[in-house]
Amino acid sequence: MKEIFSKRMKYVQPSAIRELLAMGAREDIISFGGGYPAPELFPVEAMKVVFEDVMDRVGTKALQYSLTEGIPELREKIAARMAKSGVPCESDDVIVVQGGQQGLDLIAKLYINPGDVIITEQPTFLGALIAFNPYEPQYKSIPMDEEGMRMDALEEALKETPNVKLIYTVPDFHNPTGITMSLERRKALIALANQYGVVVIEDTPYREIRYEGTPIPPIKHFDTEGRVIYLGSFSKILAPGMRLGWVSAEQTILQKIGLLKLAADTQSSTLNMYLAEGYMRLYDLDAHIEDIRTLYKKKKDLMVSIIQSEFPASVKYTNPEGGLFLWMTFPEEIRAEAFLKDHLIPKAKVAYVVGDGFYPLSPEYNHCRINYSGASEEQIIKGMTAFGHLLKEQMKYGV
Amino acid sequence: MKEIFSKRMKYVQPSAIRELLAMGAREDIISFGGGYPAPELFPVEAMKVVFEDVMDRVGTKALQYSLTEGIPELREKIAARMAKSGVPCESDDVIVVQGGQQGLDLIAKLYINPGDVIITEQPTFLGALIAFNPYEPQYKSIPMDEEGMRMDALEEALKETPNVKLIYTVPDFHNPTGITMSLERRKALIALANQYGVVVIEDTPYREIRYEGTPIPPIKHFDTEGRVIYLGSFSKILAPGMRLGWVSAEQTILQKIGLLKLAADTQSSTLNMYLAEGYMRLYDLDAHIEDIRTLYKKKKDLMVSIIQSEFPASVKYTNPEGGLFLWMTFPEEIRAEAFLKDHLIPKAKVAYVVGDGFYPLSPEYNHCRINYSGASEEQIIKGMTAFGHLLKEQMKYGV
Missing domain, CATH: 3.90.1150.10 (Aspartate Aminotransferase, domain 1)
Incomplete structure (x- = not known):
């Protein structure tokens, strides 16, 4: 053939x-x-209770098609958690995706023409490279120190590279290094993104798994121009086998991500969305x-x-x-x-x-x-x- | 911005x-x-029993990451159903996807460069156009009669169009027309696909919902050159809210679809895969x-x-x-x-x-x-x- x-x-x-x-x-x-x-x-035991409850309350709804953006009940609960972590957010500002990985795929699909540049940390999350590669980007990678991505090197890269579309970062307990980006660096990152007109992907599946030190606000907390696309996930705080994550971004971006989500898989699992929502209603996720x-x-x-x-x-x-x-x-x-x-x-x-x-x-x-x-x-x-x-x-x- | x-x-x-x-x-x-x-x-009631059983047997496995291609137990059961419907199939010949829609997205991603041609029925499934469009194909559409896609028009289109990559068809109880492609047309379609060296997407989510007349073997039954990519779905025979479908194709194609699935969303929901498998084990899907x-x-x-x-x-x-x-x-x-x-x-x-x-x-x-x-x-x-x-x-x- x-x-x-x-x-x-x-x-x-x-x-x-x-x-x-x-x-x-x-x-x-x-x-x-x-x-x-x-x-x-x-x-495991709690999920049995949740499943019983979901089936009894909304069994046929949970097994039926629902909405591309996700069920309203879950989007609402996610938005409330976002707000609590320092990002003002309504349920319309959230789309449920098939794990953070799908968010990375859809964002690259939305922005990247062959040859466009994505800036990443050096090293960076392998899964992100795997998601981005099919869209044929070029990469620039920025060295890290104990405060995360180095801003002098980032500025240099932005200055010398004309076609940067995205800056990709895992600011909290970075994969693979475990490093967290400092408060000053987060502010500097936003200032540079604004200055050079690029979009930031803040991929933060580990954010809530902080067991030492003081939480630092998300980069999106400092975002005044709607440049940060925030990716969250239930994989590390509930269960990865449910494949539930979310994208939060300003409306123009989010609507286009919704169109791409519709094209890619219609919607995430209605059943798993009801189960996650049910768990948060019946149990204490925190x-x-x-x-x-x-x-x-x-x-x-x-x-x-x-x-x-x-x-x-x-x-x-x-x-x-x-x-x-x-x-x-x-x-x-x-x-x-x-x-x-x-x-x-x-x-x-x-x-x-x-x-x-x-x-x-x-x-x-x-x-x-x-x-x-x-x-x-x-x-x-x-x-x-x-x-x-x-x-x-x-x-x-x-x- | x-x-x-x-x-x-x-x-x-x-x-x-x-x-x-x-x-x-x-x-x-x-x-x-x-x-x-x-x-x-x-x-609904059966799923409660299945959930309890899955949690008791393999609770932590069902909530954990599993494999991009899908859990072996489910792939095996799907392969057995494929074989029964006339397509010799082992579990390695199947990848579980996030509903048939994801299959359409991944196949277009695998084949389509901007400007490549996809041949469809006229009319055709809207969701397929939505999945294909981001890859910037051109379309040729082939009129139908009561036996499905007209083979004279298909041959004409293949003859006059140099860059056809895919023929997309819904042969059984076609969406939107409800028409089923006749046996003769299926054989003719394969012959033309072989002659012109193109790949056929056989999208058949409704195949098992036949309530009159005699079943006709899948197009893939007649495929001697590994040209047919078969798309199946649990949405119409079990529950669409679980978002489970499958792709079956020859190994070269299937391995690449696996790489694209990994990039797109890592894997389908482990939990839903165990639930579908559990339903088929504890109940009679037929x-x-x-x-x-x-x-x-x-x-x-x-x-x-x-x-x-x-x-x-x-x-x-x-x-x-x-x-x-x-x-x-x-x-x-x-x-x-x-x-x-x-x-x-x-x-x-x-x-x-x-x-x-x-x-x-x-x-x-x-x-x-x-x-x-x-x-x-x-x-x-x-x-x-x-x-x-x-x-x-x-x-x-x-x-």
Whole structure:
């Protein structure tokens, strides 16, 4: 059969990271690779009660088609949460999407012509690159420090690049680094976006999983020109298997996202929207999030304490105030992919995600992303200890 | 704010049909406009049992991330149904998508460069045009007769058009006309697709809702070169609010659809996949479909009998052997949109979908699509009688 796929498919390729993740998914391996929330906190029993309630109250409605933008009851509850976090919001300012990932796809579809530039952090969320790539963008990536994306480098990039359409950022407990953008940087980011007339995607699925430090207002809180598209998600605060996220933006943008959502999949699952809404009505989502915070802090502290005691001192790592990930930096001579494949998986039966895939440009090869939410405390102790010892051994003998 | 949306947004516009549908959604209006399955048959009580069972067996798995292609248990059951309907199929030959609509989006994303041609029936499913448009295709549309798409016209179009990528067809109980493609036409379609090297999208959400006549094998049954992409759906046989459909195609195509699915929304809802699988395990889906067939036949027969007794003889209509819709053709001087807006909605409080939106090219203005699954029998009697009387009156006095 002749090659008749579209040109965009050149940019849609299997990801090496996903293949390595599949290796790490073997039963006998302790994986810190995925981005899985802690399953032990999923509200299984509560969801039974919620389901019964939804079926009894609105059973046929919940199984029928509903609206592209989402059911009004859920949009209202999302808007109230947005408002509470510092973004004035009505239910009409929210569209429910099939997880944050769909938001990324629809936003790229809305803005990107082939060759348009998207600015990202360096490194950045791999899933965003996967969502953006089919629209054939160019990337500029901006180095980070402990306060997040560096504004001097961002300004430089905006100045020298004429066709920037979007700045993509994960400001809270960044994936993959765990870093949070400081208050000053958020204000500076908005000022630069205004000055250069670009749109900001604020992708913040981990925002509510803060277990230390003081919350910083969303970037959208400082948005006076309707330039920030906010992406939220129920995946980390309720359950990723329901595939529910939301987009909040000013009306011109949101209406177009609604048209693209209609084209892409008609609507999100009516049933799951009613279940999420029902959970928030019958149970206390904030109390549930508090339980998540407590558990993740415990797991993160445990992991950091093992890194401190069992890993070579030359290994650097971030110590996040929230979210699901920390970012580890090996001495430069250690390549994270080779160490994973040749040593960590076969000898210690432990896996992480190799860092270079998170770079849209100029990858660095001595990083890895480590997830602490998905594993049990026992697995963290066993897996991280073995990881640290193996690394020490390798560094002694050279890799 | 400067206009920075992508070029494709020129082809993504609010649809007039949707605005008219919204008019018809008023509480005081009997609408035959939507494509809603009969809510009275949704298995509300059964789903409670299924939910309880899923939570007890695999609660945390069902709320967690799973696989882009879908959970193996569901893919297996879908493959078995495909095989039973005449398409040899293993679970690896199936990807679960967010309703058939997402299948249409992903297929267009996979094949269409701006200006590539998609051949459709004339008229064709509006949702398909909505899915395809963002990829900036050109259309060729092929007239239909009582056996479906006319093969002489299709051959002509293939001969004279160099850049045809896809032929899109709804072969069973076509939306909007209710017509089913004959066996001979299916074979001829495959022969032409092979000869001209194009891919066929067989979109068949209504296939199992046949209540009269003899089933005809899917087009994919005759596919010897892996040219047919089959789209199935649970929306009409179980519940549209779960947003579950599937794509079946040969491996090269399916793997690329998997990559695009990952980019678009990571995966479909794990929870809904387990619920659909659980329903099929604990209940008899075929018996449920038999109930749907019985009810829809009753509703369709009732509707046709009222058309025969109460409508002007010059009105033509299709009499489908299955599915959800019939297609009505007024005498040419009656424009379906004007009659709906100026007479039917205000005077009879009845609504249909105006036909011209279903034409990608050269619209005809004297058709409407009428849905008989969503309304109750009482509504069908009341609404269609009023519709017929009003039409008679208008035709007597001129419109």
